Amino acid sequence: MIRRRMIGPALALVVVGGVVAVEIATSGGGPSSRPAPALPTHVLSGHRVDLASLRGRPALVNFWASWCGPCKQEAPELRRFDRGIGDRAALVGVDWNDSEQNARAFIAQSHWSYPVLRDPSGAVGNAYGLTGLPTTFVLDPSGNIVQTLPGPQTVASLRRALGSVD
């Protein structure tokens, strides 16, 4: 795995085509956290969720797409993580700029039971500052983004991220 550091605006023209294992982290609830942009309203699977319904507990918002290779790698980890968190936190998937048919097939194959929303134009992901897929944003109970986890995550890395919010 390649590590990618956060690059400043002067270096924004350059990317590293690597799978990223490092957290681009802000301190939980610290001064560099920011309010999460609104979630998409189109529900692909599961129940409807919005930011208001997530308030009161940490939430993980995972952006993915059916065409994304690393997302396939991450999918079983998300399923296992979701089955283990109970009511302690919420997990929400957001399918970014994707064919709806392919996305539905991906969800079925992944056996995800958590809510998955659809961002067909990519506007929501862009508002979140998406720079690659998959990316998971960690929200504190007040709806602020406190961590960004680029690249495919594992159950352990997701639990770790969640632990830093508690």
Next chain:
Amino acid sequence: MASRMRIVTAALAVLGAAAIAGCGGSDSATSASPKFAGAAASPPKPAPPLKLDDSLGNPVNITDYRGKAVLVTFIYTHCPDVCPIIVGNLHTAQQQLGSEADKLQIVAVSVDPKGDTPKTVKAFLKDHQMTGRMEYLIGSRPALERTWKAWGIGTQVPKSNPDLVEHSAEILGISGSGKITTLYPANFKPEQIVHDVPLLASS
């Protein structure tokens, strides 16, 4: 970090002495210049040659697109992060352009002569709903290296993972008269493209 700086330098060298104004910063251009949403080159500079085959073996020459806005991006099909984001946002921009989409030609140039084959490109275009909506140019390493050099594109295979390619990721906007006129970062917004395409096409 030093290697990244070298790549940035290479990427911007294509514009030579032309200055790049910040987003919406075409103020530094002449007063008659259109206001672009992307960073404006001041002055615009003739685009370097770009003649390669697409994934079907058809020859493509950027000069064939005079009169249109041309967006040139350098990507590879198994890029795990930013390339799909670029193409996804280009797809959205095309859709938002509606009938004006015929003023735009998107040209992707491979930065991976080994991994980008007719088969992988076909699958990539299908996955991203871009079949028939953009050109994806591939070629031999020497042919692609000549193109990268002409366009000032830095590429580098990291020793820690030779399956990946580090590369410049800016998108260059070419005017209808064939000049590099605008520059967009990898995290551009589709709305910037929608705004600039008619201006680029008529410039």
